[in-house]
Amino acid sequence: MAEATESSSSQTLTLKRAGRLRAERLIAERQRLKQTLTLKIVKRESDESSSSQTAEEEFKKLNVKEGEDSNKSSRKDGEKSKKLSKKEEEEATRIEVRTVDDVTLVDVHGENFSDVVQVDSVSSHLLGQILSYFAEQTRLAGEEDDLKKYEEEFVAALSLDEMKEMIITAHRLRMRKLVLLLSRSIANGIRNKTVEFVREFFGVVNDYTPDEEEAYRKENDWVFENIEEN
Amino acid sequence: MCSQHDPVLPQELFVEILSWVSVKDLMRFRCVSKWWNYLLSDPTFIKLHLQRSSKNTEILLTFRDYENDQSRYCVTPCTVQGLIENPSSTIDACHRFSHDYTILGVCNGLVCLQDSYRGDEYEEYWVRFWNPATRLMSENSPHIGFRSNDYNYPYLFMLGFGYNDWSDTYHVVFLDNQPQKMEVRVHSLGDTCWRNIITCPPSPSLSLHGAYVSGTLNWLALPMLSSGYRWETVTVDELLIFSYDLRNETYSYLCMPDGLLEVPPEVPVLEIFKGCLCLCHQNKTHFVVWVMRDFGVKNSWTQLLNVSYEHLQIHVLHGFPTLPVILCVSENDEIILLGNYDGMEFILYNTRDSRIDRCEHFNEGKLYFYSYDYVQSLIMPYRN
Numbered sequence: 001m002a003e004a005t006e007s008s009s010s011q012t013l014t015l016k017r018a019g020r021l022r023a024e025r026l027i028a029e030r031q032r033l034k035q036t037l038t039l040k041i042v043k044r045e046s047d048e049s050s051s052s053q054t055a056e057e058e059f060k061k062l063n064v065k066e067g068e069d070s071n072k073s074s075r076k077d078g079e080k081s082k083k084l085s086k087k088e089e090e091e092a093t094r095i096e097v098r099t100v101d102d103v104t105l106v107d108v109h110g111e112n113f114s115d116v117v118q119v120d121s122v123s124s125h126l127l128g129q130i131l132s133y134f135a136e137q138t139r140l141a142g143e144e145d146d147l148k149k150y151e152e153e154f155v156a157a158l159s160l161d162e163m164k165e166m167i168i169t170a171h172r173l174r175m176r177k178l179v180l181l182l183s184r185s186i187a188n189g190i191r192n193k194t195v196e197f198v199r200e201f202f203g204v205v206n207d208y209t210p211d212e213e214e215a216y217r218k219e220n221d222w223v224f225e226n227i228e229e230n
Numbered sequence: 231m232c233s234q235h236d237p238v239l240p241q242e243l244f245v246e247i248l249s250w251v252s253v254k255d256l257m258r259f260r261c262v263s264k265w266w267n268y269l270l271s272d273p274t275f276i277k278l279h280l281q282r283s284s285k286n287t288e289i290l291l292t293f294r295d296y297e298n299d300q301s302r303y304c305v306t307p308c309t310v311q312g313l314i315e316n317p318s319s320t321i322d323a324c325h326r327f328s329h330d331y332t333i334l335g336v337c338n339g340l341v342c343l344q345d346s347y348r349g350d351e352y353e354e355y356w357v358r359f360w361n362p363a364t365r366l367m368s369e370n371s372p373h374i375g376f377r378s379n380d381y382n383y384p385y386l387f388m389l390g391f392g393y394n395d396w397s398d399t400y401h402v403v404f405l406d407n408q409p410q411k412m413e414v415r416v417h418s419l420g421d422t423c424w425r426n427i428i429t430c431p432p433s434p435s436l437s438l439h440g441a442y443v444s445g446t447l448n449w450l451a452l453p454m455l456s457s458g459y460r461w462e463t464v465t466v467d468e469l470l471i472f473s474y475d476l477r478n479e480t481y482s483y484l485c486m487p488d489g490l491l492e493v494p495p496e497v498p499v500l501e502i503f504k505g506c507l508c509l510c511h512q513n514k515t516h517f518v519v520w521v522m523r524d525f526g527v528k529n530s531w532t533q534l535l536n537v538s539y540e541h542l543q544i545h546v547l548h549g550f551p552t553l554p555v556i557l558c559v560s561e562n563d564e565i566i567l568l569g570n571y572d573g574m575e576f577i578l579y580n581t582r583d584s585r586i587d588r589c590e591h592f593n594e595g596k597l598y599f600y601s602y603d604y605v606q607s608l609i610m611p612y613r614n
Contacts, residue, residue, distance in 0.1 A: 164239065171243055179246065187250035195262050203238060204263050216261045222365065223258040 126166045129154075133178055151181055160189045160201065192227045245269070249278045253363040253606045276608045277398070280338055283605045287504070289313055289558050290341070290362070290604035292333045295326060297595040302327050305341070307362055307604055310558050314567055317557070317576040318590055325362070333600070334402065335391030335442055339363060339607030342391035342402060345370070353378055355389070357402050359419055359611035368611040371417055374404055374424050384457060385409050385432060390440025390447035394476040400609075401476055403447050407435055409457060414474060414481070420613035427479050433472060434459060440474070441500040443507045444525045447474045450500055453483065464493050471500070471507075473526075487520045487531030496550060503559045505603060508534065510553060515539060517554055534559075535566060535581060542579065543586065546572055557601045569599040 133154060140147045158166065167182040190198055199206055206213070217224055239247075248256065248270070256279075260267045269275055291313065292305045306324035313320050331343040340361055347354040354375040359368040381387060388405040399418045406413040412430045417423070433453035440447035451472040452459065471484035487509065498511035509520040509531075516538050524530035544551050554577070555569040565587065568577040578588040 167243055167247075168239060171240065179243070183243070183246045184250045186247045191252065191255060193255075195258060198259055198262055202244070202262075204266065206262070207264050208261060213261050220257060220365075223254055227258070 123165070126162060127169065129158075130166060130169055130173070130175070130178065134175065137177065155181065155185045158185075160186065163189070164201070194227055194229060197228075245275060245278065249275070249282050253283075253608055256608060257364055270608070271610070271614070273398070273610075276610070280605065280607045280609065283339070283607055286605070288604045288606065290336050290602045291321060291324075291557065292598075292600050292602070293321065293324075293596050294598040295324075295596055297593070300330075302329075303331055303333060305333065305362060307606070310560060313558050314560060314565055314578060317567060318592055321592065321596065331358070333602075334389055334439060336602035336604055337391060337393040337400060337442060338609050339605045340400060340609045340611060342400075344389065349378075351378055352376075355404070357391075357417070359400070361607070361609055361611050363606040364608060366611050368419075371402070372421075372423055374415065374417070376406070380408060382409065382457065384434035384452075384459070386435045386438075388435050388438055388440060388449050390442065390449070390474070392440070392442040392445070392447045392476050395445060396477045403440065403474060403476075405435075405449070405472075405474075407432060414479075419611070428481065430472075430481050436497050437500060441502050441507060443502055443505060445475065445477050446525070447476065448472065448484070448500060448507060450498065451483075461493075461497070466490055466493055469493055484522075484526070485528055487522075487533075488528070489531070489533060490520070496553070499553060501556060501600075502603060503556065508556070510556065512539075512550060512553055514550070517542065519556065534563065535579075537579065537584070541584070541586075542568070542570070542577055543589075544570055544572055555599045555601075557599060571597065 136150055136154075137147070140150060155163070163182050163186050167179060167186065170178040170182060190201065193201075198204070208216075248259070251259070256270050260270050288307055288309050290305055290307050292303060294301055295304045304321075304324040304326045306321060308320045327343075329345070331345055334342040334344040334357060336342070340359055343358045343360055345356055345358065352375060354373045356373045357371045360366070376387070385407045387407050390403045390405075391400070392403065393400050399420075401419075402417045404415045404417070404424065406415055409432055412432045414427045414430065415424045416427050417425070431453055433451040434455055434457065436450040436452065440449045442448075449472050451470055452464065452468055453470060453472065454468045455464070466486055469486055471486075472481065473484050474481045490509075490511075492513075494511040494513055496512065498509055501508045501510055503521070507522045507525060509522075511518055516536055518533065519535040520531050521534045522531050539545070539551055542554070544554070552571045554571075557567040557569050557576070559566050564580060564582045566579045566581060568579060569592075570577055573589075574591055574594060576590045576592060577586055578590075579585075580587045
């Protein structure tokens with residue numbers, strides 16, 4: 001299946017061929033204020049293996065658009081806010097999430113670029129949450145307290161494993177702020193944990209001999225005190 | 231679409247996550263695997279971790295403890311908040327050195343300890359580096375020695391410990407101060423010698439340990455005067471700060487604040503708070519503190535504190551009170567914790583409301599309080 005889309009508003013052409021797309025390019029994180037974010041899940045047109053169909057069904061169709069009422073800025077002038085929302089639509093950033101041959105592609109159509117990033121190994125549930133985070137971030141840009149509160153709630157609702165899965169996708173999408181938030185939260189989550197816990201969590205194989213490990217523990221016994229034994 | 235396998239984190243994410251983990255946890259995680267040990271000892275990672283930790287600056291409080299037969303220096307890392315709320319219990323939880331070290335300085339969480347041998351005719355000095363957070367300590371540095379007769383009051387040697395961020399090295403500076411000239415000699419962490427760097431004009435010295443700020447080491451000095459001076463006749467223009475730039479290996483002199491109209495009756499003291507150089511002195515009735523907000527800019531000297539001893543409830547029968555020591559300054563510069571030797575008490579002074587919030591006694595036998603900006607870091611006290 002080959003799909004070519006070209007439009008004058010998005011200045012770059014993206015051409016995809018059948019099979020696994022290997023092109024991964026960086027997405028610059030857009031932090032401009034009052035950005036309209038439209039997310040569309042585009043169904044695959046090919047009639048290849050049906051395994052992808054269930055994957056398709058798993059994805060929710062997300063449509064987040066910033067409207068006038070959600071403009072929380074402190075502008076008291078009604079006319080000004082109307083003008084702004086019109087400008088917002090002109091500066092729209094669209095993110096299209098598509099699956100092609102079991103690979104989820106996230107297109108970001110912006111003013112100056114259109115990039116494709118391969119995102120795999122992430123559940124639809126978490127991807128949806130990432131996109132919600134992005135939307136909320138854009139919406140609350142500039143309001144530090146609200147943003148902080150949202151971030152705290154966002155992180156509190158995630159398990160350590162979910163955070164680990166999410167951070168990989170956020171990293172691929174070059175969502176710097178989310179990566180930072182998740183890094184700090186995961187670091188907090190492994191605080192005071194045992195070496196065994198950390199090995200399992202990160203999937204690390206211990207290549208120390210029992211003697212070597214014992215020697216290290218003896219020499220630095222103080223760091224092994226007062227930790228969570230689980 | 232969901233992969234059944236556990237996702238594997240790319241290296242950048244490992245590094246990012248671990249850079250936020252505490253030093254104690256990282257010291258434990260060094261035995262997770264050999265690669266983790268390698269990563270956590272890597273200087274680039276250590277620097278990144280330091281950047282993250284620098285957002286939580288703490289205080290390293292030091293003092294000399296005379297309670298036992300042998301007096302020793304003690305150190306205790308603490309938060310500004312913790313120290314302000316409970317100074318006495320904070321100093322109770324201190325680490326007491328078994329050996330008679332003096333603390334020379336603290337940079338990026340690395341402490342420089344000074345040791346010495348003083349004979350009748352000959353003196354020797356050397357240092358050790360110590361990281362309180364990782365509890366790793368280096369061996370002794372090479373010694374620097376001189377004949378005691380070579381040094382006559384008021385030309386005495388001076389020492390300082392600082393960090394050169396351009397070359398990412400930690401330096402111990404020895405000012406070899408003789409009547410004819412002053413030689414700057416430097417020992418860097420990992421070196422096996424002391425290097426002669428530059429020669430400067432000699433200067434009667436007023437303090438032993440230099441104050442480190444923004445890549446420079448600073449001492450109070452009187453470069454325009456000679457050995458025959460008397461403190462009572464010194465003028466404000468003659469009182470200067472000798473500033474040695476670690477990056478450029480040059481020196482310069484800084485002037486006193488414009489608002490300092492006359493030389494204090496006793497030698498003032500240089501201290502560092504929140505990365506700024508401070509000058510503490512007293513006149514007959516008041517305790518005054520100036521802070522240089524922008525280092526090197528003369529006009530940036532501003533008065534942080536100007537409070538009467540009466541207001542601080544410090545009374546002394548004869549002469550002047552011993553200069554109080556500032557132990558820490560709160561976030562917004564509002565609360566200042568002072569150590570008062572005459573009353574053996576901590577004074578919590580509120581600058582906004584100009585009043586004493588609290589007074590707390592400390593045990594006798596604790597003297598020479600000094601505090602340093604401190605951060606928990608993984609900086610290695612030696613080169614591998």
